[in-house]
Amino acid sequence: MAGVTSSEPLQNFNVFQDWINKNYHGEMNYLLAERSMTRRADPKQILPECKSILVLAIPYAPVSDGRVGGADKNQHNLKENKPPYRDNELQIASYALGDDYHDVLPQKLKAIVDFIEEQLGEKIPNRYYTDSGPILERELAQRAGLGWIGKNSMLINPKAGSTFFLAEILLGIELEPDESFSTDHCGTCNRCITACPTNCILPDRTLDSSRCISYLTIEHKNEIAENLREQMGNWIFGCDICQQVCPWNRFAQPADSAFESKIPLPVLTSDLLLDPVAFNQRFKKSPIKRTKRRGYARNIAIAIGNNKNKKDVPLLEQAMQDDEPLIQTHAKWAIDKINNE
Numbered sequence: 008m009a010g011v012t013s014s015e016p017l018q019n020f021n022v023f024q025d026w027i028n029k030n031y032h033g034e035m036n037y038l039l040a041e042r043s044m045t046r047r048a049d050p051k052q053i054l055p056e057c058k059s060i061l062v063l064a065i066p067y068a069p070v071s072d073g074r075v076g077g078a079d080k081n082q083h084n085l086k087e088n089k090p091p092y093r094d095n096e097l098q099i100a101s102y103a104l105g106d107d108y109h110d111v112l113p114q115k116l117k118a119i120v121d122f123i124e125e126q127l128g129e130k131i132p133n134r135y136y137t138d139s140g141p142i143l144e145r146e147l148a149q150r151a152g153l154g155w156i157g158k159n160s161m162l163i164n165p166k167a168g169s170t171f172f173l174a175e176i177l178l179g180i181e182l183e184p185d186e187s188f189s190t191d192h193c194g195t196c197n198r199c200i201t202a203c204p205t206n207c208i209l210p211d212r213t214l215d216s217s218r219c220i221s222y223l224t225i226e227h228k229n230e231i232a233e234n235l236r237e238q239m240g241n242w243i244f245g246c247d248i249c250q251q252v253c254p255w256n257r258f259a260q261p262a263d264s265a266f267e268s269k270i271p272l273p274v275l276t277s278d279l280l281l282d283p284v285a286f287n288q289r290f291k292k293s294p295i296k297r298t299k300r301r302g303y304a305r306n307i308a309i310a311i312g313n314n315k316n317k318k319d320v321p322l323l324e325q326a327m328q329d330d331e332p333l334i335q336t337h338a339k340w341a342i343d344k345i346n347n348e
């Protein structure tokens with residue numbers, strides 16, 4: 008899907024500013040830089056020649072197909088994010104099952120710019136981003152007619168749900184803008200708010216990232232607060248719960264081929280003991296490499312502790328011998344949790 012919007016400043020920048028002021032950004036302090044703030048407020052601060060913005064939505068694997076342990080909503084207690092999980096299977100957010108979008112999408116965006124330049128017969132000022140730039144992509148997508156921002160903070164399209172990456176191309180040419188998406192189709196539904204295990208969905212359609220499992224398992228680099236570990240269930244990279252319960256995701260589109268699952272599934276608790284070489288080999292092309300091995304093993308130790316399966320204690324005891332203190336402390340926590348059952 009694609010839509011076009013103008014280069015006008017963002018109308019709801021105040022929502023972002025308020026979110027920052029309330030410290031809902033956790034440790035993502037790069038968001039605070041003055042340059043990043045001014046650029047987020049006004050696309051022309053990024054590209055002064057910008058006249059139009061092309062916004063794209065590229066689908067990743069649907070979230071509600073029950074493919075990984077725990078995604079089976081009939082068995083899994085979504086709200087409490089508690090067992091029964093399917094034995095030793097662990098969960099990874101759908102968007103992370105395929106190739107790393109940071110590697111794949113820029114090439115596709117560049118190909119679009121090349122195509123436009125070829126058609127026009129001249130170079131045009133441009134800049135493109137996908138989740139990587141100082142840009143409020145969901146508001147731009149709404150303005151480009153691609154959907155509304157749901158209560159779970161995701162951009163939702165009535166014909167495709169929310170399981171897609173957003174990408175933006177700022178262009179120094181005039182394109183006719185699409186009509187902004189002005190209706191809200193969440194209505195009285197509150198399923199995402201009710202299902203979120205950490206209650207981090209805020210009333211203004213933003214999240215308290217510092218408590219969101221997606222943030223904790225990926226962006227948060229150090230120890231995870233003990234009072235949040237239990238609520239993480241068996242999610243080891245990201246969390247799909249607020250998308251799994253969203254009724255609009257029954258319209259999710261099949262994944263672009265780059266984002267079909269490439270990692271061997273199911274992911275098992277034995278991944279706790281991946282050594283650096285094996286970790287790098289397995290996740291070389293995957294966004295999972297962003298957690299680094301220490302973050303990945305930390306998350307798995309927490310999931311094992313939550314699963315409370317005594318069969319996993321020997322794995323945890325081996326992880327206690329790891330050189331990385333972060334892995335040791337979380338493995339110790341998990342052993343205590345299993346033994347205190």
Ligand code: SF4
Pocket residue numbers: 159202203204205206207208214218219220221245246247248249250
């Ligand atoms: S990703 Fe998970 S923890 Fe974060 S808001 Fe959605 S349900 Fe809550």
Ligand code: SF4
Pocket residue numbers: 157158159160192193194196197198199200249252253254255
């Ligand atoms: S679950 Fe319901 S309230 Fe939440 S985003 Fe989807 S439609 Fe909106």
